[in-house]
Amino acid sequence: MxxxxxxxxxxxxxxxxxxxxxxxxxxxxxGNTSQKPRQVIDAIRTHYERHNGNVARSVHTLGTEATEAYEGARGKVGRFVGAPAEEIVFTKNSTEAINLVAHAFSVRATDERFRLGPGDEVVISEMEHHSNIVPWQLLCERTGATLKWFGLTDDGRLDLSAIDEVITERAKIVSIVHYSNIIGTINPVATIIARAREVGALVMLDGSQSVPHAPVDVTALGADFLAFTGHKMCGPTGIGVLWGRSALLNAMPPFLGGGSMIETVMLTGSTFMPPPARFEAGTPPIGEAIGLGAAVDYLTGVGxxxxxxxxxxxxxxxxxxxxxxxxxxxxxxxxxxxxxxxxxxxxxxxxxxxxxxxxxxxxxxxxxxxxxxxxxxxxxxxxxxxxxxxxxxxxxxxxxxxxxxxxxxxxxxx
The missing domain is CATH 3.90.1150.10 (Aspartate Aminotransferase, domain 1)
Incomplete structure (x- = not known):
């Protein structure tokens, strides 16, 4: 347009x-869920009427068409946020994307960046959606790590006056909302990311309310992970996105086990696919991903x-x-x-x-x-x-x- x-x-x-x-x-x-344009509705209908098949499993025409459309949607989403397709993991929503990252941390993690235990810290804020609070609470309960948070000022801003005391050398992950889902605050993520880098902590952003409403480029943001969801950006429900830096995704263990995420399965053990397939066990939300791809096309056309x-x-x-x-x-x-x-x-x-x-x-x-x-x-x-x-x-x-x-x-x- x-x-x-x-x-x-x-x-x-x-x-x-x-x-x-x-x-x-x-x-x-x-902010709860966006309405859907006819172009998205038609794309989903066309898929089920003309191209319905499972992905990555069939050599027949319908399976090939479905796979091409599914992976094509991944590429569209990647371009929308300035990322390569292999760094885009499809989830069912932002909540699952955040849980996926939280699951990667453990006392026994083989990669130091994801090893978390007593004495380590996880940092969030008082402004978070429950989906960016509860997974980290559960993680701290499992590992003995400490959960810390930024408070809020009277005018609805993050209180960063003691940022060096909140994000210390013991912090392993800082997970902050980009745009508040309740009061609309746009947070100073550059300041938070800069402090996290000083102490070697990873940074996750909840982009559920930013990606649908403004240009977002993951390179410019400078975070390590970004979660967002399709149904708030003109797409269908049941489809979300985790973007993660390739080196980090490769270091993370599987989230769910099953078909499509494996290389070899034996009764004595299994080996796993590289990302993003490693994190997409079972039949994925194919029609939903195609609908999200159409939503990205629509929003890109509007600008x-x-x-x-x-x-x-x-x-x-x-x-x-x-x-x-x-x-x-x-x-x-x-x-x-x-x-x-x-x-x-x-x-x-x-x-x-x-x-x-x-x-x-x-x-x-x-x-x-x-x-x-x-x-x-x-x-x-x-x-x-x-x-x-x-x-x-x-x-x-x-x-x-x-x-x-x-x-x-x-x-x-x-």
């Missing part, structure tokens, strides 16, 4: 033409710089509009500086679940709850928030509908 035309983009998403409770659908929950700029305009418009609604408080950054489009808010005196139900009655779909980031809610003293998460298809008219809905909330609970 030569220019960013929101109306033209919206026409590609069939679901956006429907009504909810007698009102035009206003979908503001893309990620254009997506980022559109969301920046929508965010500015939303922040200004919310400021006009009495008793609405934004949790997290209140300016455009180092913040993404995700906005969490609280209507004073009204539980977020009630806010969500009233908005839904007017066709406005938002998410309410702790957004799998309960420590953030605890930090700011709220049981939950109402989260607004626009995307490339969001219009200012939809934000106006949100504002009208919030005024209805205030009227109902006056």
């Amino acid at each position: 030569a220019t960013f035309d929101v109306a033209r983009i919206r026409a590609d998403f069939p679901i956006l033409s429907r009504e909810v409770n007698g009102h035009p659908l206003v979908y503001l929950d893309s 990620m710089e254009a997506v980022q700029e559109h969301e920046r305009r929508i965010t500015a418009y939303t922040l200004d509009a919310l400021a006009t609604v009495p008793d609405v408080r934004i949790v997290g950054p209140r300016s455009l500086e180092d913040r993404a489009a995700t906005i969490s808010l609280v209507v004073e005196g009204v539980h977020p679940h009630d806010v969500g139900q009233i908005l839904d009655a007017e066709g406005v779909e938002v998410r309410v709850g702790h957004h799998c980031a309960r420590p953030v809610c605890v930090r700011f003293g709220v049981p939950a928030t109402t989260r607004v998460s626009p995307y490339l298809y969001t219009t200012t008219d939809e934000i106006d509908a949100l504002i009208r809905g919030l005024y209805t909330v205030r009227k109902v609970f006056a």
Whole structure:
């Protein structure tokens, strides 16, 4: 597309033409899962109608076509984040990608970079999604390592004032969210990575909310691992991605055992394929990967710089509009500086679940709850928030509908 035309983009998403409770659908929950363009839906349908076969197992035509499409999707995803295809591992979501990396660490790891035990440290932050907290808690329980974290400032930023005390020479892995899924903060990952390099720690980034919304290049980022998921970037559910540096992937043990990830199997032992096949045991999510490849094609056609700029305009418009609604408080950054489009808010005196139900009655779909980031809610003293998460298809008219809905909330609970 030569220019960013929101109306033209919206026409590609069939679901956006429907009504909810007698009102035009206003979908503001893309941080939870994005809607899917017709091009992605058609690609998945075409695969199952014309090319369905298993990958890496057959010499017949359908198997060959499926394998070529599956591996072609891997190449597309790699190019999308500036990585070679052999560094792209398909998982079922970001959660599995993070668990895969956590699984590589153990007391008995043969590679020193992944050897973790008592006295060693794992570093996360108070801002993390549960999927970037629980795997590391479990790892520390297994190994006796210590879990440490960065706290949050009152304005929703990572508190890096004691970075040298949080990331010490005992740190083996630092795993940090790139863009917060609950308050939209864009974290200063370059500063964190630089400190990790000083002490020899590996770095993992949760890119679930950054890769769908802005240009991301793994070389420029400088991390060692990046996790992201297809369903938040116009692709289907059931497909995620782990990018890892080739030298590290080659040093990591298998995550799951079974077919496709082996070289030779004997009753006395087995040998394993090189990455990425080593980490893709069993029949993979073939149709889902093909759908993700189509989503990458779609986003590339729109242009990620254009997506980022559109969301920046929508965010500015939303922040200004919310400021006009009495008793609405934004949790997290209140300016455009180092913040993404995700906005969490609280209507004073009204539980977020009630806010969500009233908005839904007017066709406005938002998410309410702790957004799998309960420590953030605890930090700011709220049981939950109402989260607004626009995307490339969001219009200012939809934000106006949100504002009208919030005024209805205030009227109902006056």
